[in-house]
Amino acid sequence: MALYNFKKIMVVPTSKEFIDITLSKTQRKTPTVIHKHYQIHRIRHFYMRKVKFTQQNYHDRLSQILTDFPKLDDIHPFYADLMNVLYDKDHYKLALGQINIAKNLIDNVSKDYVRLMKYGDSLYRCKQLKRAALGRMCTIMKRQKQSLEYLEQVRQHLSRLPTIDPNTRTLLLCGYPNVGKSSFINKVTRADVEVQPYAFTTKSLFVGHMDYKYLRWQVVDTPGILDHPLEERNTIEMQAITALAHLRSAVLYVMDLSEQCGHTLKQQLELFNNIRPLFANKPLLVVANKCDIKKISELTEEDKACDKLLAARVDSKMKGKKVHDVLNRLHLAMPAKRDDKPRPPFIPEGAKVGRKTMEVDAPKRKTERDLEMEMGDDYVLDLQKYWDLMNQDEKHDVIPEIWEGHNIADYIDPEIMKNLEDLEKEEELKVKAGEYESEEESEDEEMQEIRQLAKQIREKRKMKIVCSKEKDVHGPRMPRTVKKVERKTLEKEMGGLGLDMTGKDAVSRFSFSSHYAVNARRSRSVTVLKKRKREASVAPTSRTRSQSASRPPRDQSGVRDPKMAKKAKKLMKSQQKDMNRQGKKGEADRHVFDLKPKHLFSGKRKSGTNDHR
Amino acid sequence: MWSLSRQTYFKPQNEHIELHRKRHGQRLDHHERKRKKESREAHERSHKARKMIGLKAKLYHKQRHSEKIQMKKTLKMHEQRKTKQKNDDKTPEGAVPAYLLDREGQSRAKILSNMIKQKRKEKAGKWEVPLPKVRAQGETEVLKVIRTGKRQKKAWKRMVTKVCFVGDNFTRKPPKYERFIRPMGLRFKKAHVTHPELKATFCLPILGVKKNPSSPLYTTLGVITKGTVIEVNVSELGLVTQGGKVIWGKYAQVTNNPENDGCINAVLLV
Numbered sequence: 017m018a019l020y021n022f023k024k025i026m027v028v029p030t031s032k033e034f035i036d037i038t039l040s041k042t043q044r045k046t047p048t049v050i051h052k053h054y055q056i057h058r059i060r061h062f063y064m065r066k067v068k069f070t071q072q073n074y075h076d077r078l079s080q081i082l083t084d085f086p087k088l089d090d091i092h093p094f095y096a097d098l099m100n101v102l103y104d105k106d107h108y109k110l111a112l113g114q115i116n117i118a119k120n121l122i123d124n125v126s127k128d129y130v131r132l133m134k135y136g137d138s139l140y141r142c143k144q145l146k147r148a149a150l151g152r153m154c155t156i157m158k159r160q161k162q163s164l165e166y167l168e169q170v171r172q173h174l175s176r177l178p179t180i181d182p183n184t185r186t187l188l189l190c191g192y193p194n195v196g197k198s199s200f201i202n203k204v205t206r207a208d209v210e211v212q213p214y215a216f217t218t219k220s221l222f223v224g225h226m227d228y229k230y231l232r233w234q235v236v237d238t239p240g241i242l243d244h245p246l247e248e249r250n251t252i253e254m255q256a257i258t259a260l261a262h263l264r265s266a267v268l269y270v271m272d273l274s275e276q277c278g279h280t281l282k283q284q285l286e287l288f289n290n291i292r293p294l295f296a297n298k299p300l301l302v303v304a305n306k307c308d309i310k311k312i313s314e315l316t317e318e319d320k321a322c323d324k325l326l327a328a329r330v331d332s333k334m335k336g337k338k339v340h341d342v343l344n345r346l347h348l349a350m351p352a353k354r355d356d357k358p359r360p361p362f363i364p365e366g367a368k369v370g371r372k373t374m375e376v377d378a379p380k381r382k383t384e385r386d387l388e389m390e391m392g393d394d395y396v397l398d399l400q401k402y403w404d405l406m407n408q409d410e411k412h413d414v415i416p417e418i419w420e421g422h423n424i425a426d427y428i429d430p431e432i433m434k435n436l437e438d439l440e441k442e443e444e445l446k447v448k449a450g451e452y453e454s455e456e457e458s459e460d461e462e463m464q465e466i467r468q469l470a471k472q473i474r475e476k477r478k479m480k481i482v483c484s485k486e487k488d489v490h491g492p493r494m495p496r497t498v499k500k501v502e503r504k505t506l507e508k509e510m511g512g513l514g515l516d517m518t519g520k521d522a523v524s525r526f527s528f529s530s531h532y533a534v535n536a537r538r539s540r541s542v543t544v545l546k547k548r549k550r551e552a553s554v555a556p557t558s559r560t561r562s563q564s565a566s567r568p569p570r571d572q573s574g575v576r577d578p579k580m581a582k583k584a585k586k587l588m589k590s591q592q593k594d595m596n597r598q599g600k601k602g603e604a605d606r607h608v609f610d611l612k613p614k615h616l617f618s619g620k621r622k623s624g625t626n627d628h629r
Numbered sequence: 630m631w632s633l634s635r636q637t638y639f640k641p642q643n644e645h646i647e648l649h650r651k652r653h654g655q656r657l658d659h660h661e662r663k664r665k666k667e668s669r670e671a672h673e674r675s676h677k678a679r680k681m682i683g684l685k686a687k688l689y690h691k692q693r694h695s696e697k698i699q700m701k702k703t704l705k706m707h708e709q710r711k712t713k714q715k716n717d718d719k720t721p722e723g724a725v726p727a728y729l730l731d732r733e734g735q736s737r738a739k740i741l742s743n744m745i746k747q748k749r750k751e752k753a754g755k756w757e758v759p760l761p762k763v764r765a766q767g768e769t770e771v772l773k774v775i776r777t778g779k780r781q782k783k784a785w786k787r788m789v790t791k792v793c794f795v796g797d798n799f800t801r802k803p804p805k806y807e808r809f810i811r812p813m814g815l816r817f818k819k820a821h822v823t824h825p826e827l828k829a830t831f832c833l834p835i836l837g838v839k840k841n842p843s844s845p846l847y848t849t850l851g852v853i854t855k856g857t858v859i860e861v862n863v864s865e866l867g868l869v870t871q872g873g874k875v876i877w878g879k880y881a882q883v884t885n886n887p888e889n890d891g892c893i894n895a896v897l898l899v
Contacts, residue, residue, distance in 0.1 A: 036688075043684065131814045132891050137773070137790060144889035178642040210648055220643050418654035 023175045025084040028168040031161040035154045042066055042150075052139045056262045059139050064130050071126035072149055074157070080120040085112060085167065090247045094182045094262035098221075101254040103170050111170075178223040186234040186265030190256060190291075192284055193240025195270045195275035196305040198222070201237040209237055211329040215278070216240060219252050221259055236263065243287040249480050260291065266299040274306040396508040758882050759825075764858030766791070766843045771852060771869050775810065786810060792817050792873045792887035794835050794851040794859070809850055817853070820893035822861050822881045833891075836860040836878055853893060861895070 029037065046069050050062045088096045088105055099108065114400065129149035180186075189197040193215035201207055205224025210217055222237040237254035241249075249257065260267065271284050288302070382628040388395045400411050417424060446452065574583045595603075616626060639836040656662070681689055750757075787808040795816055801807055823830045839858040841847035853859065864877040881895035 040685075111702055129891055132888075134813060135790060135888075141889055144886075145891055148890045148892075176641070176645075179640065207642075208648075210651075222642055223640075418652065421651055421654050423654060514804055 022086070022177060025171045025174065026080060028081055028164055028171055030168070031157050031164050034077070035157050038070060038157075039078070039150070039154070041073055042070045045069065050139065054139075056137060059142055060133055060136055060298035063136075063142040064133050066146055066150045067126055067129055067133070070153060071122055074122045074153060075119055078115055078122075081115055081167065082112060082119075085171075092182050092262075094180070094258065097258045097262060098177075098255065099174075101251060101258055102173065107166065108170065111166050114160060114163045115167075118156050121156050122153050125156070167524060178221055180221065180223050180236060180259075180263070181234060182263055184234055185231065185465070186236055186263050188236050188259060188263055188265045189270055190238050190241060190260060190267060192272065192277050192279050192287060193217075195239050195240070195272040195284075197240070197270050200268075200270065200303075200305070201235050207235075207237070210317070216252065221255055234265075236265070241287065241291065243283060243290060257291075257294070260294045264298070265281050266301065267295055268301050268303050269295075270303045270305050272306050273304050276306060313504050398508065648876055681822040742832065758856075758858065758898060760856050760882055760884065763842050763854075766847075766854055768844075771843070771847065771854070772809070786836050788812065789815065789850060789852055790888070791815070792853050792893065794818070794838055794853055796837065796851075815888070817887065817893055820859065820861060820881065820895050821884070822863075822895045822897050824866075825899065831865060832863060833863060839880060853883055853887055855883055855886050858898070859883060859893075859895060861897075863897075 046066050047062065050059060086095070086099075088099060088108070096105075099105070106252060126149065129152075130143055133142055133145050136145060141507055189200060191197060194213075194217075198209040198211050198218050201222065201224050202209055202211065207224030209222045209224075209448070213292045216239060218237060218239045220239065224235045224237070226233050226235060236259055237260050239252045241253050246257070269288055271288075272279070273281070275281065384397070398412075403411050415424075426432070544569050571584070572581070575584060616628075660683075678689065678693065771789065771791050773785050773790050775786040775788050777783050777786055786808060789812070792815050793811045797812060818834055819832050820835050821830050822833045837860050838848055838851045838853060839860050841852055841854065841857045843854065843856075847854070847857075858880050860878055861877045861881050862877060864875065868876040869880075870876060880898045882898060883893055883895045885892075885894040887893045
């Protein structure tokens with residue numbers, strides 16, 4: 017049994033999006049550079065690849081749509097019928113058929129144009145053919161706009177359908193609108209179905225789950241059915257009929273005894289007789305609802321409904337063969353009687369006394385405390401029962417906070433706007449009077465110093481930002497490391513920050529001056545080509561600022577001693593010699609020279625040598 | 630049969646989003662956030678339009694341009710509604726100013742003489758065609774040299790590089806003797822023919838190539854290039870002559886380069 021996962025269907029894009037996605041994918045995933053002077057087979061292959069890639073993408077995406085959407089013939093007839101009711105089987109099949117046709121057409125277009133491209137003899141011609149092919153494919157997709165939109169809507173609705181298992185234990189509620197089916201399912205299961213006083217509040221099937229006898233039961237709530245022939249039924253009622261027709265379940269026909277739903281008992285009975293053929297082979301129970309308003313002895317409860325269905329299912333299972341395996345293992349254990357002594361259930365004396373006092377004592381006015389003592393753990397303070405309302409039934413109603421999407425508290429007080437204004441005025445006065453200002457605790461000197469310093473830092477930072485913004489009129493500038501920093505500015509800056517700059521070693525500690533001088537020298541020496549000595553294997557001592565102090569240069573890293581360094585250098589040079597001899601640019605240079613040039617090896621020998629013929 | 634877990638999860642069913650909104654309302658700051666988001670949209674759109682680069686930007690700007698044109702048109706229409714405009718209808722065809730009303734139309738004699746003139750023109754082979762002058766295609770363009778022989782030296786065979794039409798009963802000459810090769814991939818049987826007055830296009834089978842303006846050699850070979858006059862089977866259109874006979878063949882002139890587009894587009898010569 018395959019319960020189709022309707023939530024896993026991929027999103028169906030609109031036709032415009034589809035085209036955009038595919039074309040941009042082609043542009044990104046295929047090579048883009050081609051020149052006129054390339055060989056013709058290369059040009060042809062380049063354009064053919066684009067056409068085929070586009071076709072492949074369309075094909076894949078359309079195939080996925082076709083496989084994701086359920087085939088009405090393959091799924092359970094309940095779902096097939098439900099989808100027919102909701103989405104119209106013909107329209108659905110047509111839409112999928114159109115998509116299939118589009119897929120085949122796109123394949124054909126690609127085949128034709130790839131065949132034509134084999135005869136393309138210039139870049140222009142191949143390019144035009146590719147353009148025509150892609151254009152054709154996109155036109156085909158543009159024509160599928162309606163189908164794609166329809167399928168997207170179907171997908172969205174499908175993913176929100178309740179997951180009803182057609183093969184498990186089910187209770188089906190049916191009846192006129194407004195008889196109390198949704199209230200029943202709300203009470204019995206955890207489903208939260210909307211209950212309202214108007215008819216047709218429930219517009220589609222809802223499912224809830226409950227437990228009985230350690231088994232899980234499905235309860236399906238349907239929209240109400242009115243009494244007219246099948247042809248005149250609208251989509252909402254047809255859903256209920258579909259559920260009745262296909263689900264093997266116990267049917268609870270709910271009747272409203274108090275006629276609050278707006279239909280008399282006679283009408284309800286007539287409806288019952290009309291849809292009786294749908295109840296064939298299903299345990300049926302008639303539920304008389306709303307009997308607190310109009311008392312008639314209750315006919316059935318949910319227990320009886322479940323029991324009946326269970327009995328029916330057990331019967332049909334008994335007839336099967338698999339039962340015997342299970343029966344062999346089942347054994348009901350009853351404790352055997354030892355002797356003839358009767359052993360009734362034991363009730364302690366205190367409980368009996370308590371029961372008696374509860375019945376006898378009847379004080380004139382029961383206080384809340386008495387009630388509390390009486391009910392023990394069950395006691396709930398319920399002050400609402402003392403309220404004096406016009407309609408006494410509404411005493412225990414829940415006051416909603418939100419209704420129809422609006423906040424009720426906004427509407428209680430007719431003077432609310434005026435009150436709000438008064439409040440705001442008051443607040444303003446308070447703020448002015450300074451009631452909300454924090455007290456200045458007696459801070460010790462340290463805190464005050466810190467605060468002062470923080471303030472200074474903030475001011476200084478702002479000043480710097482402003483200064484730097486003003487300064488930027490020169491456009492692109494040389495980085496700071498290239499310029500030479502004067503000693504005076506360095507001293508001033510560091511002194512301003514609180515560092516002691518007196519003394520020569522203080523400056524040299526930063527080694528800025530020498531450092532900057534070296535870098536300035538370096539930049540200036542670009543035009544002057546210095547011949548580097550071959551033995552300049554020793555790395556320069558002053559390094560650039562960018563390099564961290566911890567990283568050694570590459571020909572020194574991993575080298576233990578100068579002997580090893582020398583050996584490494586030798587190896588390097590011997591390798592280099594080989595490459596130099598061959599005239600290679602680098603390790604990756606694999607150019608093969610023309611060792612047998614044609615002009616020296618072909619043609620007749622007239623008068624000349626092999627060097628030039 | 631026994632349920633494995635006693636937990637029941639709340640599975641959202643049908644219109645659960647709308648139901649939740651009805652019961653619990655929205656966030657306390659929902660309206661403010663909505664208003665702010667909507668007012669931010671203009672800024673975000675302009676930021677996007679400024680920062681996009683490349684092909685995406687081109688496509689986006691094109692689309693945006695057309696949107697703006699539409700907006701301007703709507704605004705203009707609204708403006709026009711408020712003011713009164715001069716009624717600028719096109720004058721119906723055949724409308725004649727008052728001082729010409731008394732003249733009679735073309736007389737019968739005129740009609741007859743026109744017919745005779747047209748017949749003479751047809752005989753002379755000069756039609757009124759939509760494309761009177763077409764670029765002549767040289768032989769190197771249309772025919773490609775195919776080398777044959779043991780040493781690939783003989784060069785007497787030619788392959789047609791343009792789209793061509795061969796009839797139904799066409800069989801090749803024996804390959805050793807055929808001089809002109811017309812590859813199967815370049816043989817077309819149908820053309821997309823537009824009727825100039827109806828402005829409708831039909832896919833009609835080709836009956837033959839009447840004349841190729843570049844050279845009579847191409848006509849005999851059946852090469853179809855831009856400007857070629859072909860004969861198409863118009864029985865689909867259901868045209869009938871004065872005498873009641875059904876027309877089933879008409880001439881059409883090719884208006885595109887079929888070897889670049891992969892299809893033959895033609896205009897019917899009425």
